[in-house]
Amino acid sequence: MTNTIAVQMSGVVKRFPGVVANDGVEFELRRGEVHALLGENGAGKSTLSNILTGLYRPDEGTIELNGAPVSFSSPRDALNAGIGMVHQHFRLVETFSVAENVVLGNPDTAFLLDTAAINERVKELAARYDMAVDPEARIWQLSVGEQQRVEILKVLYRGAQVLILDEPTAVLTPIEADALFRTLRAMTAEGRTVIFISHKLDEVMAVSDRITVLRGGRTVGTVDTSTTNKRDLASMMVGRNVEFTRVQRKTPAQANDIVLHVENLGGHDDRGRDALHGITLTVGRGEIVGIAGVAGNGQRELAEVIAGMRHATTGSVSVEGKILQSGKARAAIAGGVAHVPEDRLHTGLAAGHSVEDNLALKSYRSSLLSRFGLLRRQAMRDGAVDLVERYDVKTPSTQTAVRLLSGGNVQKVLLAREFSTDPKVLIAASPTRGLDVGAIESVRERLVEAADSGLGVLLISEDLDEIMSLADRIAVIYEGRIVAVIPADKADRETIGLLMGGSHLEATS
């Protein structure tokens, strides 16, 4: 039974403008297994599952379901064929009951709901798979773990045989995660099949039967969980043989001359949950410290707390020994913190405003650019013309709206402005993401120049190559904690990959 193939995907290619998200992926799913799909951000996991659930159509390649070729044109098609997806971000109507959410969108539902029968059916399904949830409860009353159960019930109710769970444990507590694993076991025992998308090595080892690793849109390989280990998986995930060269620095970093000191820092995410747990780290003069980690482990919150956009719940941030007032962006700017946020166009810049306005975004209050509350437009214009020239921004004029510029030029405007504020510390979050090769090169040069000129640079990036080639020291962040700080010349990809996946050094070495 377990050896019959449920899903076979071969040669799957999916291109998006400028990116090949899936580049000939091979994927085989056996009925009744928990199959983990492992890979870094951007490895192509989401694209692959979106193809399988009918959200995207592959440009090339075939999908076979139980041996017969299929082609889905919508998620509904896929669901009718028995493939259901449990999304990371729930799609539930908060004011509806559990049962109502479960039958929502179900074409077989009668015009008038037979509430009692539906409740009974939902209760029965929930009991069968060990998912305690009250069918009559309203969604808003439920915990995140319970809401996830409702999502799972939704696809089970529709009769899904193959369930895809996209990073299901990201929102769960450890106890809830264990309960989820039991549910998955109960489902596979009945012959249902589970695709489990994750980048956490420990839980992949704990829950799966087989593992397929994706990297850069290609299948690296499929292995039996019983015959592999975390170290091998980590190296499959991040790649072993990539050559990278450390950038040559003109002035050596002075790690002991601390410019940025983050001490026991805590902070909330947008939903008010703790996202940072006692983060302590330092950046020296002229030093580039890389923060490596899978997205969503507290990087954005860390950057925003340092930049004063977010309150610290514990601890402090100091620049050159002076403690910055928490939650005050202006205090951070005045204290010498430059910040390149990951969302450049809508956080770092006001996209509908001109290049001139954006270049003045942090200095318009200075006496140089305004007097008696009125802007000195001529000074703003002169400053903009000067910066556009010095940073080689390609723009029709300084009056052009920033949203009309190319990605590389957008980043140049942002960097030009940040350096123009004469900072002591630069926080750069994913500064090269989405840029073309030439722009990536020029941004990296700017970062190195900044460090050479004595700035302390905190480089937050999901691109391990970038961190390995630029950083002097590498700090790994996992679930809001710095789990290790390693000098770059002693770091290897495997170790960092393991740490990023939540495994501790001593557990594997």
Add this chain to the structure above:
Amino acid sequence: MKSPVRLERRLEQPKWLNWAIPVISLLGALAVGAIVLLLTGKNPIDVYQRIFERGFLSTRALTGTLRTATPFAFTGLCAAAAFRLGVINIGGEGQLYMGAIGASYVGLVMGNSYPVGIVIIAMVFAGMIFGGMYAGFVGLLRAQFNTNEIITSLMMNYIAGIVLNYLIFNSLSYWRDPRSAGFPSGKPLDKRAFWPSYEIGGVGISFGLILAAFVAIAVWVLYKRSRFGFEIGVIADSPRAARYIGIRTKTTIVVVTALSGALAGIGGASQVGDFTHYLDAKGLQLNSFGYTGIVVAALARLNPLGAIVVAILLGGLTNAGYSLQGPDFPSGLVGTLQGLILFTAVAGEILMKYRVKRNTAAKKATVAL
């Protein structure tokens, strides 16, 4: 199924569109209005010609037009000031009532004991404070609890109307004239609280309208040239960018909403000081000055200087409506035209951002899929 045209986002917005779009919107509204007139058996050209004559073509017509335009200018500025921040304050109506209440109180108290200039200035400020605080409450709710200001400001219009009625009809308040035994009305102001009016070439111009012009210039400078205006622009464009550079977004929302209400409040003060010279509870509520202000702001594309021009235009239309009203000129016509103007002005905003293209390429793409 496919529409024969599609909208394509404009990369740049040419400057000439700034005036072309409102003109086209206005003509579009008149064209649709013509259909309505034809359906009711009227000759649209004839009707429009009479509106134009009664609105603009004599000194008497112009005097009336400018009188009607005065409150429109203030409520138009009120709407424009808030809309620019993305706060849809449609409470200009209630804020104008409140301004009238505040200004008439000050006028009654100070009218017979202080010099003229002081009384007028005090009335203007009273109007601003009353209107501003009334709107500030809406801003506070929006900033603090993220309530929908469209709903709160609209509801507060009704409250303001009830307060007006209470003061004049349902209580023996300070505002009510104790001598008005039969039909209750507001206590008349002392002559010294009357705002001056000027005459140029036989056309009467109220002090309020001149004040509106200066206020429009001040609002223009505030939005286009000041640091505060720069911050308002950033908040409207990208709230996240505003947070990134440490702008106090909540405070700004409260201040701008209050400022917007203060502008409508001066409109209320001007009604009392310029024209009625007592708190006219019925008259204020008959004219929907606040709602017309939304049309003014939309057609002026939120430009404060444009709001003055548009206010005079709509003032003419409304004024002509008053004098032409009769069996062959239904009273609802002016309201219909104003509604159509708002409709076409909002549609015109889409033409600002998008251009209309024939949908030939899209057809091919559908086939290819």
